[in-house]
Amino acid sequence: MFQVIDGGVTSAKGFKAANTAxxxxxxxxxxxxxxxxxxxxxxxxxxxxxxxKAAPVQFDRMRTDNTADIHAIVVNAGxxxxxxxxxxxxxxxxxxxxxxxxxxxxxxxILVASTGVIGMQLPMEKLEAGIDAMVPKLSSDRxxxxxxxxxxxxxxxxxxxxxxxxEIDGKTCTIGxxxxxxxxxxxxxxxxxxxxxxxxxxEKWALLxxxxxxxxxxxxxxxxDGDTSTNDTCIILSNGQAKNKIVTKDSEEYGIFLxxxxxxxxxxxxxxxxxxxxxxxxxEVHVKNASSDENARILAKSVIxxxxxxxxxxxxxxxxxxxxxxxxxxxxxxxxxxxxLYFESVNGKLKIIENGVATDYSEEKATxxxxxxEVICTCDMKDGSADATAWGCDLTYxxxxxxxxxxx
Amino acid sequence: MFQVIDGGVTSAKGFKAANTAxxxxxxxxxxxxxxxxxxxxxxxxxxxxxxxKAAPVQFDRMRTDNTADIHAIVVNAGxxxxxxxxxxxxxxxxxxxxxxxxxxxxxxxILVASTGVIGMQLPMEKLEAGIDAMVPKLSSDRxxxxxxxxxxxxxxxxxxxxxxxxEIDGKTCTIGxxxxxxxxxxxxxxxxxxxxxxxxxxEKWALLxxxxxxxxxxxxxxxxDGDTSTNDTCIILSNGQAKNKIVTKDSEEYGIFLxxxxxxxxxxxxxxxxxxxxxxxxxEVHVKNASSDENARILAKSVIxxxxxxxxxxxxxxxxxxxxxxxxxxxxxxxxxxxxLYFESVNGKLKIIENGVATDYSEEKATxxxxxxEVICTCDMKDGSADATAWGCDLTYxxxxxxxxxxx
Numbered sequence: 001m002f003q004v005i006d007g008g009v010t011s012a013k014g015f016k017a018a019n020t021a022x023x024x025x026x027x028x029x030x031x032x033x034x035x036x037x038x039x040x041x042x043x044x045x046x047x048x049x050x051x052x053k054a055a056p057v058q059f060d061r062m063r064t065d066n067t068a069d070i071h072a073i074v075v076n077a078g079x080x081x082x083x084x085x086x087x088x089x090x091x092x093x094x095x096x097x098x099x100x101x102x103x104x105x106x107x108x109x110i111l112v113a114s115t116g117v118i119g120m121q122l123p124m125e126k127l128e129a130g131i132d133a134m135v136p137k138l139s140s141d142r143x144x145x146x147x148x149x150x151x152x153x154x155x156x157x158x159x160x161x162x163x164x165x166x167e168i169d170g171k172t173c174t175i176g177x178x179x180x181x182x183x184x185x186x187x188x189x190x191x192x193x194x195x196x197x198x199x200x201x202x203e204k205w206a207l208l209x210x211x212x213x214x215x216x217x218x219x220x221x222x223x224x225d226g227d228t229s230t231n232d233t234c235i236i237l238s239n240g241q242a243k244n245k246i247v248t249k250d251s252e253e254y255g256i257f258l259x260x261x262x263x264x265x266x267x268x269x270x271x272x273x274x275x276x277x278x279x280x281x282x283x284e285v286h287v288k289n290a291s292s293d294e295n296a297r298i299l300a301k302s303v304i305x306x307x308x309x310x311x312x313x314x315x316x317x318x319x320x321x322x323x324x325x326x327x328x329x330x331x332x333x334x335x336x337x338x339x340x341l342y343f344e345s346v347n348g349k350l351k352i353i354e355n356g357v358a359t360d361y362s363e364e365k366a367t368x369x370x371x372x373x374e375v376i377c378t379c380d381m382k383d384g385s386a387d388a389t390a391w392g393c394d395l396t397y398x399x400x401x402x403x404x405x406x407x408x
Numbered sequence: 409m410f411q412v413i414d415g416g417v418t419s420a421k422g423f424k425a426a427n428t429a430x431x432x433x434x435x436x437x438x439x440x441x442x443x444x445x446x447x448x449x450x451x452x453x454x455x456x457x458x459x460x461k462a463a464p465v466q467f468d469r470m471r472t473d474n475t476a477d478i479h480a481i482v483v484n485a486g487x488x489x490x491x492x493x494x495x496x497x498x499x500x501x502x503x504x505x506x507x508x509x510x511x512x513x514x515x516x517x518i519l520v521a522s523t524g525v526i527g528m529q530l531p532m533e534k535l536e537a538g539i540d541a542m543v544p545k546l547s548s549d550r551x552x553x554x555x556x557x558x559x560x561x562x563x564x565x566x567x568x569x570x571x572x573x574x575e576i577d578g579k580t581c582t583i584g585x586x587x588x589x590x591x592x593x594x595x596x597x598x599x600x601x602x603x604x605x606x607x608x609x610x611e612k613w614a615l616l617x618x619x620x621x622x623x624x625x626x627x628x629x630x631x632x633d634g635d636t637s638t639n640d641t642c643i644i645l646s647n648g649q650a651k652n653k654i655v656t657k658d659s660e661e662y663g664i665f666l667x668x669x670x671x672x673x674x675x676x677x678x679x680x681x682x683x684x685x686x687x688x689x690x691x692e693v694h695v696k697n698a699s700s701d702e703n704a705r706i707l708a709k710s711v712i713x714x715x716x717x718x719x720x721x722x723x724x725x726x727x728x729x730x731x732x733x734x735x736x737x738x739x740x741x742x743x744x745x746x747x748x749l750y751f752e753s754v755n756g757k758l759k760i761i762e763n764g765v766a767t768d769y770s771e772e773k774a775t776x777x778x779x780x781x782e783v784i785c786t787c788d789m790k791d792g793s794a795d796a797t798a799w800g801c802d803l804t805y806x807x808x809x810x811x812x813x814x815x816x
Binding site for chain 2 (some may be wrong): 049050051052054080082083084085117118119230307310311312314315317319320321322324325327328329330332333334337353356357358373395396397399400401402403404
């Protein structure tokens with residue numbers, strides 16, 4: 001019911017983006033981006049469940065919960081504005097006020113987001129100069145969205161974007177999004193920063209419900225390192241410029257919108273796991289036939305979070321004992337002697353365990369399967385009918401290198 | 409009330425040990441050990457809470473729970489005898505029967521333990537030949553205990569032992585122990601393999617209670633990689649040869665026994681964290697003034713388990729944001745703006761955060777402190793009066809190397 005198109009945050013009607021090199025922490029690269037809608041948007045956000053919440057998370061949560069109209073989001077990379085006290089919240093307000101002034105919109109219609117090092121204060125002069133530079137450059141071009149996706153990267157090696165179109169009530173609607181995040185990824189909500197724009201007209205509560213549902217099976221199902229960030233933010237803006245009949249929670253069209261949004265968030269989450277810090281493999285774990293949806297999710301996440309499983313995937317080693325072990329300590333009860341386990345990739349598929357014990361598989365064939373860039377591990381629990389999928393990556397020398405050096 | 413002595417599992421009266429190179433998986437090194445008491449022992453054990461339990465865990469749990477007298481423990485390294493089905497349990501029984509026959513004791517008085525690769529069956533002929541070789545060599549020498557501690561190592565780089573003596577009722581009692589474990593260490597009970605012997609006469613339920621209490625604040629407070637093993641086992645044997653008045657749970661002497669056992673288990677746990685796979689630093693985390701004992705423990709474990717904190721410690725980077733972040737996602741509620749944080753080592757002590765915000769500390773001095781082999785991080789929550797300590801290690805290239813290659 002939807003089509004995937006080449007696009008990002010500028011694909012939906014009425015959305016523009018811009019980027020600049022404000023010199024906040026990095027040199028020689030862009031580090032600020034803006035997303036602006038021509039007309040006011042309904043908004044919804046999901047944020048980190050970490051007790052330690054960055055200033056922009058506290059700031060945006062208040063605004064997405066309480067403000068009817070949102071016009072723009074201002075984002076910086078390099079400094080997370082987390083653990084910055086009252087001074088940090090003041091920076092959010094000054095940033096928003098500056099953008100509102102230049103865009104000539106209400107001051108409470110601006111959201112802000114930050115990612116980078118925890119504990120440093122933002123250099124406000126550089127941020128304000130960055131906004132000055134971006135506003136005249138705002139553009140709805142495909143390239144403007146792409147450049148914005150690049151500007152918000154930290155240790156990411158590539159930008160992450162996705163866009164889909166679908167029809168509601170004879171009108172073409174579009175959802176586009178971008179996300180960043182490669183480390184401190186174990187979202188208990190959405191991960192790091194994700195911005196989604198749509199021109200679909202949809203009620204605020206339907207928008208929030210669709211976002212929460214999509215996030216549960218996408219951003220909440222990936223892990224790079226088991227660390228939940230202080231800055232996790234996922235915001236969706238809807239400006240209604242597709243002029244469709246408004247989508248409500250109970251309408252038939254809600255299903256169409258949700259299906260498209262779910263595809264988009266899963267695509268972005270998968271891109272994030274594949275670009276995990278230092279990663280050389282994407283690991284996709286399917287848990288099948290678990291006793292409940294919640295248990296299926298817990299089991300799948302336990303496997304992708306296991307350092308030992310991740311190191312084995314890096315070594316192309318079919319060390320299935322570590323996977324069974326990670327299922328075992330997940331907290332979910334099951335009978336280990338019923339579990340079947342498969343490895344699969346473009347290089348083939350192998351049943352590795354049957355009823356908890358190793359099959360007579362070829363280690364050589366297994367290594368060949370695990371040599372592919374994307375590896376799927378399926379765990380059949382034979383304990384019910386619930387399924388879940390989680391995405392992670394391998395643990396490599398480069399993960400350690402990146403994180404031993406990150407601040408310096 | 410107790411004294412630390414140079415010793416291990418042969419320090420308590422009436423305990424002997426032996427070791428041999430049985431060629432189970434490794435070549436050119438010892439890989440089997442036995443601990444034998446002259447006289448029958450009361451026993452207590454704590455085992456992994458992983459749903460996937462290795463055969464020896466299932467086997468020993470039945471025996472420590474139900475058998476009055478235990479005489480010996482037979483241990484092998486190289487193969488974990490986990491995920492081995494009925495065949496695996498049969499190997500436990502055959503091993504115990506063989507040892508009982510040669511020692512001329514009841515067949516149900518033998519415990520077995522295994523550590524190593526998951527999913528392979530034990531080569532029974534080699535195990536039986538190993539027992540044949542060890543029984544004539546049993547010795548109560550200090551060196552015999554030390555050699556046994558070496559024989560049970562897998563990726564450990566050094567043996568881990570401790571012994572303490574104390575007086576009960578005018579009689580000198582001794583507790584000695586050895587442990588192994590460097591990876592798959594995130595015990596939800598005791599970790600990997602730990603064997604403790606004592607000549608103190610103590611009731612079975614007092615022994616179990618003392619073991620559980622000690623394990624909670626020692627082996628359950630360390631983590632190398634967040635992976636809880638299938639084989640975690642901690643067994644204590646008491647043969648009563650000190651001839652003291654029997655210690656009961658309600659006696660005054662129970663406190664003396666417990667204090668000595670707690671010291672011993674903490675020492676062994678600390679040694680294990682310091683020898684974590686690939687580790688170059690021991691990280692000791694003190695959580696002070698938390699709202700409850702349970703919360704203090706959860707907070708301390710969350711910090712030592714954080715991959716990002718571990719990588720920062722490797723990089724000697726005072727990246728306190730990651731520590732605050734790990735406290736924040738632990739699941740415990742607290743006010744981030746009250747937290748103080750200190751780093752400490754032989755090179756000095758620094759207050760890094762006060763009330764949730766960075767102090768004006770010297771990064772150079774912080775790096776110097778973090779360059780020591782043992783680093784202490786103190787988190788003052790100012791939220792109550794409960795304290796907890798946890799031990800972990802840094803995340804290094806070598807951890808990845810060891811675990812990408814372990815099976816091959």
